[in-house]
Amino acid sequence: MSEVLVLVDHADGTVRKPTFELLTLARRAGTPVAVFVGATEAASNAAATLAEYGAETVLVADDPVYQNVLVTPAAELLAHLVGSRQPAAVLLPSSFDGKEIAARAAAKTGSGVITDAIDVDADLTATQQVFAAAYTVTSKVAKGTPFITVKPNSVAAEPAPATGAVEAIDFTPSGTGARVVSVEEKPASGRPELTEAATVVTGGRGTGGDFGPVEALADALGGAVGASRAAVDAGWYPHAHQVGQTGKTVSPQLYIAAGVSGAVQHRAGMQTSKTIVAVNKDEDAPIFELADFGVVGDIFDVLPQATEEVKKRKA
């Protein structure tokens, strides 16, 4: 069976959940081979968890150039691996880095690239949602090696123990490209990551800048906090939390929109959530068209009461 390469998304060797989802999809179409870009030591720690989710081989690319130069070295690496291993496909996470690495490697190898897939079949047919999720489109790569980036939370990661043999890659990227001069870490919020969270509570312009009740409900439910663009533009919440076309796409089990009107660009980022709940004082707000459950009311009354009630039920 041919190999399917999976680019590992990790922080210092701690593998992020979307990688396990990619490995789960990769198994359908071939033998999963994880491509780990980072320190060899971190790779050997990661190898065990990668093997648990089906990685037969863990290829390790350890070179400071991958940290010091933006996107290009990883694209060169994947183009090299496509040439040397002839995989059936390459799967990557749908982050900006993932999409750009895929696009560049695809251009290098004359391949087709499909971004933001939500599913990949055994025959490498990819499913996407387009036009603010109004349509579901399936497509296939017709040239070169398929490069497919997959959105987080698209499939359930399923363990399938494999060997996970660690192998160093003998390849040195050119080192040309845009350089990373410095990195500024952001303080951790202590909440789950937006795109990975099972519950997301989003505040909009209706918060008037007070995200306290939104955060309190998110914490009671163990969820992440999202924000509409209106709230981000007003400077009330960081852009990294924006949900929508120019922010994050989320697909949690539960999405609660508080004081959000439901503009098409916002919908684009949350429409595929399993259950949608809306709280808005305007009963004609378009968000109610999507809601499985809606409360017409003031978020400053409804959210605190809901938070208390959730806490009581959990206690």
Next chain:
Amino acid sequence: MRIAVFTKYVPDAAEERTFTADKTVDRDTDGLLSELDEYPLEEALTFAEAHGKDAEVIAITVGPKQAVAAVKKSLQIGAKRGVHVLDDRIAGSCVLSTSRVLAAVVEKLHAEAPLDLVLTGLASTDGVTSAVPVQVAERLGWPAATVASSVEVADGKVRIRRDGDTSSQFIEAELPAVVSVTDQINEPRYPSFRGIMAAKRKPLDTWTLDDLGVSGDEVGQAAASTVVQSITERPPRTAGEIVHDEGDGGRRLAEYLAAQKLV
């Protein structure tokens, strides 16, 4: 300072967006300059203003007849010159082919007089791949500094801030470079009455594949590197239960969550 800006013509997201029988985006509907391409245009104009009279901002659109509207709007907003690549053979092109055409445009302009920057949007509002900018850079052999929330140019280098989830990166690249910018970078201006009048006298070139030295075999649906198999309209979500808060809205919300086993 000579800057090329990619300005795509896209279907209006506020209207119904559909597909044609050959499974490509229906571009015969109401369209406009992609909102996300107003940001690189604004950034380019701000640079040009700081560099005085010699600065030149060129807006480039690849698309069908009606796509010229995106170039015209860019001229009204303030670009000095427009380029519309119009060729029936391009219809149904994949990203790989689109990047081929755009790279050829950049090469042609760069041969006329050197460009310093190519500025692009973060993503098109219809394709949303974010693949075109880096593929163009790859073809040109230029560095790409992407997802910029701020851009500075000095000493033959471009420096950007790139905000991620857990960190912000500060990126530097030699000019000429391709830079994609986010919608956090600036407040795009609107065309002024004077701008609208002035736009009528600005040069607007219409180029074909032959002008660019690109072969028809490299573009269009027949040459596409990705092929659409099926398109289905998502069924509308079934209407849910809406309650009015009469002092118990929060409690009822929590009860709903509990009933759905979400608590």
